[in-house]
Amino acid sequence: MRHDPSPAPTSGGHPSPSRGEGVNERLHAATRHGTKRLAVIGGRVVDPTQGIDRQATVLVANGRVEEVTARPLAKAPESYEAVDAGGLVVAPGFIDMHCHLRDPGFEHKETLATGTAAAARGGFTTVCTMPNTEPALDSASLIGDLLRRAGREAAVRVLPIAAITVGRRGEQLSPMAELADAGAVAFSDDGDPVTDANLMRQALSYASGLSGVRREVLKQVQDEIRGLPIINHAEDRALSRDGQVHEGHVSARLGLAGIPAEAEAAMVARDIHLAELAGGRLHVPHVSTRRAVEHVRAAKARGVRVTAEATPHHLTLTDSWAYGLHGSVPEALTLAAYDTNTKVSPPLRSQDDVDAVVGALADGTIDVIATDHAPHAQTDKACTYYDAAKGINCLETAFGQVMTLVHKGKLPLAALVERIAAAPARVLGLELGSLRPGWAADIVLLDPDGEWTVDPARFASKSRNSPLTGVKLRGRVVATLYAGAVAFDARVAAK
């Protein structure tokens, strides 16, 4: 999935922490952007940030969007190379603000190269990596190293999320200001919650005074996004204990220890109170329960600076998937039961929870669709449910999964694009996720009705841990342009 090799983005050393020269400018300069002029013709352009949903042509030069034409052009203008989008939707490239690329430390599960290749196939032009690596991303030098290697190895843009606490141990704050200057876009100990409420309060407070790479961007909403978000894995471990699945009828049937919905809701409620107290920005990852949704909705209504995300699996799968029969509930268990590929944190929840999360995504209570792509090796899943690692491989199935919400009439296509491209940029304060003139030409070509069957053996990801094997999805990523260059094109890949 690598493109023409090009020089390392910055000549050694991590990105300069000096301010005021436009860090996004530097990030763009660091990107291996395309040099051709492109005209994406024949497609229906959907860009909610500009209120665009019409037949139009997107003109690209120097890796940036030149313009979205008022009317569609019949053919590419002279000196532009045509990219055929006939019959397709043309949208801003997706931004995944929550994924695990496992690099460094767990390269047998995923690497920057394979993870971003999977991202490109999934329509993602920016991925934010979680810091539960080995070592954890808790120092500026590690962030710098990651960005440097990403410049060489990654197929799309990689933005790091740094650890809230040193070693993700939940004991002492990491050097957050240095991390922000080095390029961290948010903070999280994802996988583990910050259990100590005082430490969480201090993290929210400290990060609210930081700006990092976002300082120059999105001036129109700068107040709203002031400070860097703290993303706390919302799980009360005293409640979840050694739970394996959602606590409910399925856990009762399978004899697996349950994780009550309240293990999430209680932590979300606490974090909202702490964000209020600290005046900080809280982002709630992978919301999975009705109760957590209610907390976020009420907090937003009273002006707390909180945002939230949901994953494709928590939006479309229930705890019944643990039976291994694609969600149906058998009279008697089969050998497919205890499908370890359904083990994820937080767990797949009840249908009522799924309905609430979908409703919250539709009404904007949940801002963002994020994948929580969590690749695991075969041996991590070829074991008992109890021994299995938590996580679902999601980058390549995400769009097809969330399209089921569009097909069912629960989410307009434009809203889907907003939640998966514009909203994460807004939450992170990035000048991305829009086809505005001058912005990075991160563009995805989508076939909303394209049917395909999930076959993890064909993933670009290094891992295969998807519970969707054999599931037919309607909604396909046809091509992905990253900074004006083709990062993935199914039409070429198929040849």
Added chain:
Amino acid sequence: MTQTQARPPAVAGPAVKATPPGQAGDAPAGGDQPVMFAGQRHLLDVDTLSPAEVTSILESAEGMAEVLSRDVRKTPALRGKTVITLFYEASTRTRVSFEQAGKVLGADVINVTADSSSVKKGESLLNTALTLRAMHVDAIVMRHPHSGAPYFVADHVDASVINAGDGTHAHPTQALVDLYTIRRHFGRLSGLRVAIIGDILYSRVVRSDMHGLRKMGAEVVVCGPRTLLPPGFAPGETVPEGLPFQGVRVAASADEAVEGADVVMALRIQSERQSAGHLPDLREYSARWGVNSRRLSLANPGALLMHPGPMNEGIEVSSDVAHGAQSVVEEQVANGVAVRMAVLYALVAGKREIGQ
């Protein structure tokens, strides 16, 4: 010991000729191979069995009991077959009764425990399964602390897998033993009322018992501290249709559960429940939920007292009741061998004919 004459089974199950394996040298005729679990290779829980299949196993077990009552307790029915017992948890009665069952049937039985195997060297369950597959054993009797472990192994081997207890999920042969024991005393299962008292949340026995008893038409009433009831089990209510264990009634008190019962089953209380905060105090548990003579007297006259063992006498069951006239606890153990013979025979003898 009196020599008992072999007698034909009272009723032939629809799915099977329940003929016992017969005298030494008298192997069952090929055409009459008992295919008890139609199309199934494994016994992972009783939920997969039809009522007719359950009946046929229980009837086959009657024949096995007859074999066990002979002077020479040996038949060649499974001669040349290999049965592995693979135990990742301590067990006396279950492992020994499987071993005895296999040996009486003439199978070669090899016992593997986690302590004495490659498991101790860090071998994964998958690799253990693949190793056993390579050895072409006929049946693997498996106990594991993780729910679902036998499903995983069954998915990776050609042998028949028999679940001898997986985590907090299922214990199908214990359930069949319970059904067999009850049926021997009452001649039927349908219409009987069975009260099960104790740790309903974590007990693998109760899960399989609920499946088996409901399947056979018995009424099931369970009771326990609210901290030890599974999600969806509300005291004073019946588990609604469409949910797992539908139709099971949850009594508000142990007295209410026992009242009018034909069978009272006390479940083992694990000491770790107390450390996890489920139980404040064992003395309190004993008073509220323990089966004692006063509580047992609320049951129907002649009601059976059962316990899957091992018992904590004085906690979930008082000593006088545990060893009293109504107790069939030791009989349960004795019946365990016959029932496990029936299961092994059904799965292993007919194996080639099932067409794998």
